[in-house]
Amino acid sequence: MALTTITSRAAAALVAAVAGFASYQHIYRVAITAGEHRSVSAVLPLAIDGLILVATLAMLDDKRNGRLPRMSARIALAFGILATLAANIASAQPTTVARMVAAVPAVSFMLAVEVLARSGKPIPAAAGQPATAVPSAAVPSTGPARQRSAASETVRPETVPPETAGPVPAPHGTDPAPAGRRRAAEPAATNGAPGYRPDVRPRPARGRGKAPTAAQKVASAAATLPEGTVAQIAAHAGVAESTARRHLAATPPVPIGVRRVGAVPARVANGHPVGAAAP
Numbered sequence: 001m002a003l004t005t006i007t008s009r010a011a012a013a014l015v016a017a018v019a020g021f022a023s024y025q026h027i028y029r030v031a032i033t034a035g036e037h038r039s040v041s042a043v044l045p046l047a048i049d050g051l052i053l054v055a056t057l058a059m060l061d062d063k064r065n066g067r068l069p070r071m072s073a074r075i076a077l078a079f080g081i082l083a084t085l086a087a088n089i090a091s092a093q094p095t096t097v098a099r100m101v102a103a104v105p106a107v108s109f110m111l112a113v114e115v116l117a118r119s120g121k122p123i124p125a126a127a128g129q130p131a132t133a134v135p136s137a138a139v140p141s142t143g144p145a146r147q148r149s150a151a152s153e154t155v156r157p158e159t160v161p162p163e164t165a166g167p168v169p170a171p172h173g174t175d176p177a178p179a180g181r182r183r184a185a186e187p188a189a190t191n192g193a194p195g196y197r198p199d200v201r202p203r204p205a206r207g208r209g210k211a212p213t214a215a216q217k218v219a220s221a222a223a224t225l226p227e228g229t230v231a232q233i234a235a236h237a238g239v240a241e242s243t244a245r246r247h248l249a250a251t252p253p254v255p256i257g258v259r260r261v262g263a264v265p266a267r268v269a270n271g272h273p274v275g276a277a278a279p
Helices: 003-033 038-064 071-090 096-117 144-153 179-185 214-224 230-237 241-249
Strands: none
Touching: 003 038, 003 071, 003 096, 038 071, 038 096, 071 096, 214 230, 214 241, 230 241
16 A cells, blocks of 8 residues: 555544544534533434544445446435534524534535545546557467467368379269260369368279171071062161172171071171181
8 A cells, every 4th residue: 555545544544533522522512502411412422423434434335346337325415414514503693604514514514435445537538548458367368379370270171183194983763974074074173181181982984885887788698588689788888889789799797696587597606607707
């Protein structure tokens, strides 16, 4: 506690003591004149001036606890002030100056009690004055460790396996989307993400069968139409009559995947007709 605070409180206590003693004498004289017993007259000033002190302390306690001053404390303070002023003025001679002098101890006592019981309010900060610095413990850390922690908390995008070289087989009975639309719909893969493992699966390549030759077409048509003419076989095979006649004159090979009906040779060796060329 500073020396100035101690000195000011000591001075206020001294003023309150002097004013209280003068007020005590005035109230005591009024009580004796009014016919009260000496013992009652001796304690009556304490009941009046003490009521002011009790009410002031009660209101101060309410303020410190964040409550509104209680109504009983306000009534007690108002009654104590009126009683002590009336008693002090009644003890003086019936002149204006005497009554003013007699009221001084009561007013001084009340002001001294207020000074001792209450404290001043803090000065509000000016508009241009910088704000008080916040302790370093209350400021969140923005160093490298905090940045790494914030980076680890960010949500990483889902990794998508890269597009493989082969086309994706469509389910049975559906029309697969064109390759261009499929590539546009698939997002780009994040190959740089930690722990990334592309789910690459081999995809079967679509095989393309060889187109049948003219000889095979003629042989298939001849097997389908064993009794047909050269013109019918050529029309069925989709070749010219001269081409059909030339291949029919030669020994026709067995067409791929087609079995002759009604023209199967009597002898078969190693899966091919005897005397026919292997396919």
